[in-house]
Amino acid sequence: MSTASAPKLTRKDFVTDQDVRWCPGCGDYSILAQVQKVFPELGVPRENIVFISGIGCSSRFPYYMNTYGFHSIHGRAPAIATGLKVSRPDLMVWVVTGDGDGLSIGGNHLIHALRRNVDLKILLFNNRIYGLTKGQYSPTSELGKITKSTPLGSADHPLNPLLLALGADATFIARTIDVEAKHQQDIIRRAAEHKGSAFVEILQNCNVYNDGAFAALTDRETKADTQLVLEHGKPMIFGKNRDRGIRLNGLTPEVVTLGNGVSTADLLVHDEHDPVIAFLLSRMAPPEFPTPIGVLRVEQKPTFDALMNRQIEEAKAKFGEGDLEKLLHRGDVWTVP
C-alpha cells in the first residue's frame, strides 16, 4: 500500500453524502463511527481503500464510507475481494459481512479466503439474526430460537464464528462489541495492521429483530462480569472487582475467584500466538464463562496475494516479460510459401 505522501485525513473525509439508512438505534451506527474514526490514523490514502460487502443490513456499510466500494451479492464478498486483492496488491481491501451473509450463504468463500490467507480485513457484524429480510434466525442464533421462520424454535446447533475461523486456520482472529467504542477501535487498528486475512467478529445489536441479544455483555451493570478482555501476555482476569479469572484444570478451563489460595500466578496467561489458547477461548461462552473479547490469535504466514504476485515476478525474471508474437510462433509451426 502506498502510504507515502498521504495528506492528513480526518474522520469527515470518510463520510459520504448518502443518508445512512439503518434503523434508528441499530448497532451498525457505532461500528461505522469507529471505523471512520480509526481510518485517518491508518495513513492509507482514501483512494487506496476498498470496501466490499455482500447483502444484509451490515452490507450497506460501503455506501457510507467515502472510499471505493462495492455492494455485491449475498455471501460473495470474500470471492470478489480475493480477485481484487490478488490483482491489485497495492489496495487495502476490507470486507463487511453479516452472520447470514458471511456464515450462511457465504460460509465457503469465507473459510477459503481465510485458509488462503488473502490479505483482506473481514468485519463480520454478528447480530445473530437476519436483519434485512426482517427477522429469521441465522447460523449464530441460539438453539431453540423463536423467529418468523422458526415459530416453534430453531433446531440448529449454532455455528461459532471464531471456532470456524480457527478451523479454517485463519491467521488473525478477534472479537469486539459494537458499543465498546475504544475496544473496537483498537481491534480495527490491529486488523488493519495484520498482514494476511484478519477475521473480526463484531457483536452487534439489532434493536428491531433481536434486541438485547448481547445485553448481558454490554449492560454497564453486568459487563465487567461477562466480558473477558484479552491482553497478550496478561493473565485472564475479569469481574467488577477484577477478582475472577480463568485457570486451566488439565486441559479444561474453569472460572476461579482470586484469593483463598488462588493467585494471579495460577491463571492462564493470554498468548495470541498459541493456537490451543485460541481454541479454548473460542469455545468459552456464557453462562459458564465470560465472553472473551480482543485478539484471540495472530500468526504470520505468507499471504496468497503475495505468493501469486511473486509467481508472476519470478516468471518474468525467468522467462522475460511475455512476448506475444514469439509465443504464438512457439512449437510446431510451418510455413506455406
Next chain:
Amino acid sequence: MSTASAPKLTRKDFVTDQDVRWCPGCGDYSILAQVQKVFPELGVPRENIVFISGIGCSSRFPYYMNTYGFHSIHGRAPAIATGLKVSRPDLMVWVVTGDGDGLSIGGNHLIHALRRNVDLKILLFNNRIYGLTKGQYSPTSELGKITKSTPLGSADHPLNPLLLALGADATFIARTIDVEAKHQQDIIRRAAEHKGSAFVEILQNCNVYNDGAFAALTDRETKADTQLVLEHGKPMIFGKNRDRGIRLNGLTPEVVTLGNGVSTADLLVHDEHDPVIAFLLSRMAPPEFPTPIGVLRVEQKPTFDALMNRQIEEAKAKFGEGDLEKLLHRGDVWTVP
C-alpha cells in the same frame, strides 16, 4: 432405522451389477471393499440404506453399492442428504464425497450439516487432488503443489479437513486410510453406530494423478513410525518398537522417546470426549509428528433430524393432526348468503 427382522446379509448382497469404473489400482477399490464387508454386520436392511454423493471419482461410489443411491451434483450431497434424512428419519443415510467435492465447492454444505448434527455418515475420500477432472490441485493439496492448473506451484495454504470439522463443532470426527482394511472397517462401524453427523476422512491414493501422496504413511517400512493409531483411554504411543509417544509440554504437544526417564505415564492419553485433545490431534502432521488415525472426537448431542421430527410430533400433540378444512376457515372469514 428398522433393524428388526433383517435377514442375514452378506458382502455380495451389497455388490451391484455395474462395472466398477475406477482406474486400476485406485484406492477407492479398497474403500468399497471395506464398506461392503462391514455393512452386513450393521444389521440394517439394504433397502433402508441410502448413499448420496456429489461428483468426482469418489462420488461414483453409490453405483457400486446395492442400496438406494443418488449420484447428484458437485458439492451438494450433504444438502440433499439433509432433506432426505429429516423427512425420512427411518433411513440410514451415507454421504460419499471427495476433497474437492466436499471441501472446495461443497465446503459450506458440509460445515452446516456438521454443525446441525444431521444424522449422516460422511465419508470424505481425500486424495489431495482432483481425480475426475484429471489432476488439478485440491484444497487439501500441499502449498507449492505442482499440478496442471498450478504449473508454478499452488499458492494456497491447504485446508485441514479434521480441523475444519472441529471448527464446525462436528460430533464425530475420525480419520482412516484406504489400505488399512481392518482399521477402516472399525472406523466405518463406529461411524455407523454414532447417532449424529459422523465425519470420516479416508486418506486415499490416486495412483494416476497423485500417486504416493500417502506413501510414507502406508509403506510397510515406515508406517509404524508415521501412523499414530488412536485408542480411547490409551496413551499415545507409536513407532516400530512402540517406543515413541506424544507428550504435552504446557499446551504444546511434542514427540518423545520412551526410556531415559520418560515413561508411558508421561504420555498424553487419548480421550475421544476431550475437544482440546481433538484439536491437538487434528493439527499434528508430518514431518514433525506422526499422522493420527482413528476416532479423534465423539460427542452426544440431539440430532437435527430428531429435533425437527420432535417438533412435528409436539405440534400434533398440541394442536391435533392437521385438519385442512378447519385451517382454511381459520381467522376472519365471512359468509355471503
Next chain:
Amino acid sequence: MATNPIGAPLQKPVQERESVVIRFAGDSGDGMQLTGMQFTTESVLAGNDIGTLPDFPAEIRAPAGTLYGVSAFQVNFSSKNVYTAGDDLDALVVMNPAALKTNLPDLKPNGILIYDTAEFTESNLKKAEYTQNPLEDGSLDKYQVYPVEITKITTLALKDLNLPNRSVMRCRNFFALGVVSWLFNRPIEPTQKWIKERFRRNPEVMEANLRALQAGYHYGENTEIFASSYEVKPAPIAPGTYRNITGNTATALGFLAAAYKAGLPLFLGSYPITPASDVLHELATFKNFNVYTFQAEDEIAGVGSALGAAFGGAIGITTTAGPGMNLKAETIGLAAAVELPLVITDIQRAGPSTGMPTKPEQADLLQALYGRHGEAPLPVIAAATPADCFYAAFEAVRIAVKYMTPVILLTDGYLANASEPWLLPAVSDLPEIKVEFRTDPHGFFPYLRDETTLARPWVRPGTPGLEHRIGGLEKDYLTGNISYAPLNHEQMVRVRYRKMAKITQDIPPTKIDGPDRGKLLVIGWGSTYGSIAAAVKEFQEQGKAVSHVHLRYLNPLPADLGGIIARFDKVLVPEMNMGQLLRVLRAEYLVDAVGLNKIQGRPFKVAEIAARIARMLEE
C-alpha cells in the same frame, strides 16, 4: 335511516359511489399496513368486492419523516366486481409531509385528501424535501382538502390513560381509521373485535386504541369538516364463505392442500428472501400437518434438500425470488434429469441483480423456461391473482407428481402481498392427487415409463427389492444405468420433451374472456390479470371485439392457443418486462404480436392498458 355503528342516527347526508380507491400513507412506524388491512376487513364485511395493494419501503425502519421511509396501503372497494387495487386515488390519507409528497401524484383531481395537521412542521417538511409548504403554496388547490388534527385529538382522547407519549402516538392510525370508516360508512365492529383480540393481554393499550378509533369515528360525525359521507353498496358476490387472502398465504395453503390431498408429508427447503420469505413463515406454522420447513444455509441447499425429500417420497418444494433462482438452476437441472417431482416457486421481484427487492416484475419468465444448461424443459405455471396462488400452487404439485417432473411456479411481489377475498373451496372439491409408489420388484426398471404420462415410477427408499441408483449423468432409456450411447441420448432428450407435450392433456380448454374471434386479443400471464381484465371489460362494454386470454400454463402452452390467436386481427401482450411471453408467442405461432411493457416495479394501471388497446383498435 341508516344507523352508524355506534348506534346514533346519522346526522349528515350520504352520497352513493360505485367504487372508491383509497390509500393510507405514513411513516413505516405509523401502522399504515395495519390500518389498510383493517379498512379492507371492514369493507369486505360491508359486502364490497375489494382489491388491495400494500407498498412497503425498502428499508427496515427508515428514519422518521423521510421520503424513503413512507409506507402505504391502497384499497379499492366497490359495488361491482373488482379486478385491481385501482389506478388513481379517490381518497388519500397522509400522516406526514413525506407521505404527501410521495403519494399526491396519484390522487385524482378533486379527490379527498386528509392529513394530520400536527405533522406539517418545518422540520418534517425539510425531511420530506419540501422547499415550500404545500399547504400554503396552492399546490393542493385542486383537491378536497381536509386538515384533521389527528395527533392532537388522539392525545386528548387518551389523556386520562396516562400513557407514555410514544404509546399515544401509536394510536393515531386508529383515529385516522375511525375518521375514514365514518366517511365511507364502514362498520367499525370488526376493527373493535380485532383490537380486543390483539391486545387482550394489554388492557391499557386495548382501551387506548379503541378510544382512538371511536374518537375518529365521532370526529367525522360531529365536526363540521365533512359535509357528507359516502356509501358504496354491496357488490354482487357469489354466495359462500370467504376470507381475505394474500398471494403468499394462498401459495402456502395451496402447497399444504396438495400435500394433504396426496396424503404425503410436505417438505419446504428454503432460504429467506424478499418477497418470498412469508411462504416459509406461513408453512412453518403448520407442523401438525406433517410439514417440514427447513431454513437452509443457502438457496442451493434449499432446493437440494427439497429434492432429497422428494427422493424420499415427500412433496418437495422450494421458494425463492430471482437471485435465488439463479443459484437453484443447477439442482433444478438435476431434478429434471432424475425426473423427481419438485416445485420451485419464484416470487418475482424487480431485477436485474439485487434490483428493487420490494417491487414486483415479471422478468423471470425466460429464466424459468430456459435458465439451465442443456435441454431441460420444465412445466411453468403462473398465478394470476392473490387467491389464484392457491390453485396455481396446488396445480404445480399435481402436475409434478403426476408427470414425475420438477415444475416451476411463478408469482410476483405484487401477488405476494396484495390481497383479495377468496371464496373458500371445500377440501373435497379439490382435485385428487393420486400417488402410487412402486413397490413391485417384478419387471421394475427405474426409467420404465407410464404410457400416458411418460412418468417413471416413484420409489420410496425403504422398499425392499427396488434398490436402485439415479444420477445426473445421461441414463439408459429403460434401465437408467449410465449411458453415453449417442442415439440413447437423443432418445432421452426427446422423451423429456415429449413428456412436456403430454402435459397439454391436463390443460383445460383456454378460457376466452370475450368473443372468441375479433379485432384484438390481449394475452397476459401472472399478476397483470386484474389490470388487463378491467381494461378489456371497458371495451367489451362498448361492444368492441376485444378479448382476453390469461395463461396459467407457460410451458407447455395450451394446445388450442394457436387456433385462438389465429382468429384475431391483432394480439397485444402487456407484461411487466421487456416482452418475454411476447418472444415465446412470436416464436411459437409466428404471430406479429406486440408488447406493452412497463418495468417500473409497479403494476399496470387499467388506464395504461386501456389506452394501448384504444390505439390498437384505431390503427
Next chain:
Amino acid sequence: MATNPIGAPLQKPVQERESVVIRFAGDSGDGMQLTGMQFTTESVLAGNDIGTLPDFPAEIRAPAGTLYGVSAFQVNFSSKNVYTAGDDLDALVVMNPAALKTNLPDLKPNGILIYDTAEFTESNLKKAEYTQNPLEDGSLDKYQVYPVEITKITTLALKDLNLPNRSVMRCRNFFALGVVSWLFNRPIEPTQKWIKERFRRNPEVMEANLRALQAGYHYGENTEIFASSYEVKPAPIAPGTYRNITGNTATALGFLAAAYKAGLPLFLGSYPITPASDVLHELATFKNFNVYTFQAEDEIAGVGSALGAAFGGAIGITTTAGPGMNLKAETIGLAAAVELPLVITDIQRAGPSTGMPTKPEQADLLQALYGRHGEAPLPVIAAATPADCFYAAFEAVRIAVKYMTPVILLTDGYLANASEPWLLPAVSDLPEIKVEFRTDPHGFFPYLRDETTLARPWVRPGTPGLEHRIGGLEKDYLTGNISYAPLNHEQMVRVRYRKMAKITQDIPPTKIDGPDRGKLLVIGWGSTYGSIAAAVKEFQEQGKAVSHVHLRYLNPLPADLGGIIARFDKVLVPEMNMGQLLRVLRAEYLVDAVGLNKIQGRPFKVAEIAARIARMLEE
C-alpha cells in the same frame, strides 16, 4: 520417383486420393490421442488441409479392453479445403476388439481396416462383449482388412533393448503410426523429431519409440500385405506461417492477446470442469505475461474473483461448462448491473445436468441469452472453428471493454479438443483495444455514459478524487446512487437494452457464403460451421441457390440479418440442440425457419445436413 523418408526408393505403386478420413482407436492407455496428433502434424507438413476430432472415454482410466475405455482420434486430410474431421472413415486402425466394436459402424464399405492380431484373444473379445469372433464370422467381409502383427513385431523390434514388457507395449502406437505413415505417404521426420524432444531425458524410451516407428514404416514398405500406398496431394493453402491449434488453446491465446493489446493484466478466475479446464491449464503457463490464474473454490468464486479483478482494472475472465454457468448466473447479473467488463466462457457439453461431460452440445444458447433473473441482456458471441476461438475470445474482450459490459463467449467440447491449422496473425494486425481509465474528477458520475457506446466510465480504485460505490441495487441513471424511482428503473432497464443495440455498430456486414438470395438459406452458429459449410458447398457446386450464414454474434443479432433472411424462400437452422437459435430467429424475424436437430453428443456429419438440404430443395 518419390523417395520415402528413410531415403530408400519406394517399391510399391502409389494411388492418388483427394482426401482421406482415418481414425485411430484403442484403449485409453494405448496412446491413440498422441498417435492422432502426430499423424496430424505429419499431414500438415505434407501440405494437406486437415480437420481432427479426438474422442476420449468418459472414464479416467477404464479397465483395459472395455467398450467404455476406448479412446479415438480422427483425422481428415485433403488436397482441397477441409471443413470437418470427416463423416465416414476411409481407414480405421484398431488396437483391440473393443475399439473395433465401437468404431466399425463408421467405416465406409470397402474402407481400410487395420487391426492388431495379437489383441483378438478370447478374453478381449469377451470384454468387448463379442459373442462371436468378428474376424471369423464374416462381419468384416465388406472391408479391406489388414491384420497386422503390431504387438508381435514391435516386441521383436525392441527385443535387444531389454525393456520391461509394459514399456514395449507402450511403443505399439508408434509402430501403428509408422505403418499408416507409409500407407499414406506421410513424412515421419516430424514424429521422429517429436520423440527425440519428448524423451530427451530418457534415451532408452526414445530409442524404443523411434525403432517402433521405423519398424512400422518398413513393415508397410516391405511386407506383402499392402499392394499399394496412397497419396493425398498438398492443398491450396494461403501462404503464411501456421500452427495446428485446438479450440481451448486458441481460446487461451485469444484472451492473452486481448489483454496484451489492451496493455492490462489478465485475471482468470475459474474452477476446473470438463471440457473447459485446459484453458485454465494453458493460461497458467503464461504468468510472465501478467496473467493471474486463480483456481477458485467453486464457479461462483471463479466469476466473483474475475469481477473483483475487473473492478480493479484488469481484464477479468472466467471459463466453465454448463453446470458452472448455472452457478455463475447470479454474479453475471451483478456484473450486468454494475456494468463492468467481464468475459464468461461456456465451453458447452451435453446436458442436462451432468449429462455426458466429454461430449459436445450446443444447448446452452438460451441459457446464455436468458439464464438470469430480471432483464439482464448481454452480448453473446460464438466461435465457429478451433482456430476461430482465438478471434472470438479476442472479440469478446474487445466488446466487453469498449461497451463496459459482461460478454458471454460460447464454444463447445468439440471445438475445445479438435484442432486445425491456424494461419498465425501478426500481433500488430490484431484490432486495437483501447482502454482509458477515467482519472478526471471534474464532472465525474459513475453512470455518466459515453454517447456512442453508452458505456459508463471505468475507474481504477487508487485514483484520487473518484472514490465511489457501486452495487446490485437499482441505480440512479446518472449518479449511480441507489434509486427506487419507478421511471428511473424503466430508464435503466431500457438503457441497458439500448447498449446492446449499440453493439450492432461493431458487427461487420454479414458474410453470405453463396448467392445473396435464393432458395434456401442455412443459418448456423458455433461448431457446426464445418459441417454446414461442406454440405452447402456440395449444392453450390451443383449450381443450387443455397447459401450459408454463420452467426458469430447471437446477441445482438447483426442489423442486416433480417434483410438477408427475407431474400430466401426457406431457412434451415441445423443445431446440436432442440432448436435454440431457431427460436430466436423465429421470434425476431417471424420467419418459418425449420430446425435440423442432432443431440447425440457428436457433431453433424456433412451428409446429414446435405440430406436435409436436398429434401428442402425438393419439397
